[in-house]
């Protein structure tokens with residue numbers, strides 16, 4: 001049986017509105033790509049620097065469409081047993097020991113390779129779910145290249161083969177979203193199966209609106225200065241430029257300290273919220289003439 005997918009969104013505008021209703025502000029490019037991925041039933045690969053809203057986008061798609069979120073967090077060394085499924089060996093052993101003497105081996109073997117002894121991991125879980133599902137494969141670039149092979153089967157046919165049990169095919173395709181920080185190039189084979197979205201820092205107007213959505217208590221004038229200062233910092237050659245997440249944190253910090261203007265004194269006192277390397281702080285302090 002071929003997996004089907006009833007679209008989650010009716011139009012690009014609906015994507016924008018729904019995401020906004022759960023606090024995610026999407027640019028036209030983001031909303032259009034999400035709409036297309038949903039319509040074409042293709043996985044969406046979102047690449048971009050840290051803290052620009054890649055993971056949050058998957059969470060927002062799930063929340064705004066009342067879909068379940070299944071997350072595969074990638075890391076170096078992640079393998080099939082963590083990504084797809086594994087057998088519960090301890091329970092299988094107990095079962096074999098308990099039946100010893102009373103059963104023939106064929107019956108025991110059939111039994112221990114059945115559902116009861118299977119530990120589904122995120123990819124299999126997502127394939128088997130019958131309710132609307134967003135499958136987030138987060139930080140794909142951290143996984144070894146072999147894991148991409150596993151994903152190819154899952155993302156092109158929406159099926160998983162379990163030799164002892166047969167092939168499990170999705171009855172409903174999950175909306176799959178992969179994220180990457182580009183610490184390594186993903187394979188062409190994987191990219192070919194996905195729609196691609198490069199998510200960069202938002203333009204000043206969008207960033208203002210994002211900060212105001214996340215920290216509505218902030219005065220607009222303060223948000224303007226925050227966004228402007230963050231842009232100045234991003235233009236410097238730093239080891240790690242501040243992301244949207246840090247602009248939001250900076251806003252929360254100023255609010256907590258009861259500061260309502262971002263003067264030199266305030267920047268100096270709170271720079272650690274946005275710049276996390278000593279060398280970056282030194283450089284910014286000099287370039288902003290805060291000394």
Ligand SMILES: Nc1ncnc2c1ncn2[C@@H]1O[C@H](COP(=O)(O)OP(=O)(O)OP(=O)(O)O)[C@@H](O)[C@H]1O
Pocket residue numbers: 023024025026048049050051052053054055056057179181210213214244245248
């Ligand atoms: N468009 C947006 N609308 C609303 N909030 C946003 C948006 N973009 C980013 N954010 C905020 O920025 C925070 C960081 O985003 P997120 O964790 O998704 O970043 P990321 O791109 O996955 O980063 P990393 O590569 O480090 O995992 C989110 O918690 C959210 O509050």
Ligand SMILES: [Mg+2]
Pocket residue numbers: 054055056138179
């Ligand atoms: Mg992330």
